[in-house]
Amino acid sequence: MRAALVDDPTTGLSRRDLRLLHAVADGRVECTGSVEPDFFIDGFACCDHMAARALVRGGMIRAAGAGGRLPVRLTPTGEEALAAAD
Numbered sequence: 001m002r003a004a005l006v007d008d009p010t011t012g013l014s015r016r017d018l019r020l021l022h023a024v025a026d027g028r029v030e031c032t033g034s035v036e037p038d039f040f041i042d043g044f045a046c047c048d049h050m051a052a053r054a055l056v057r058g059g060m061i062r063a064a065g066a067g068g069r070l071p072v073r074l075t076p077t078g079e080e081a082l083a084a085a086d
Helices: 015-025 049-057 076-085
Strands: 029-031 039-041 061-063 070-074
Touching (some): 015 029, 015 039, 015 070, 049 061, 070 076
16 A cells, blocks of 8 residues: 555655655654654654654664664665665
8 A cells, every 4th residue: 555655766765754764864753662663753743653664664764772762763774765865
């Protein structure tokens, strides 16, 4: 179903995915340390759980540690995807 949402054929990411990656790169995203993490952007709950979790499963973002609410960081794969889209 997410395939229908792809806006960038180069990276296979939607605009929402790219916005989330930009927010992570800017240090504005945190997540809970659970198996299916909840994400917070600028302190507010992120309502696009599908996009956030797909980026985790795709290896583009990860929590910076383990435990409660943690900063989210780009992985090298996420950095490459963001660079390819810009």
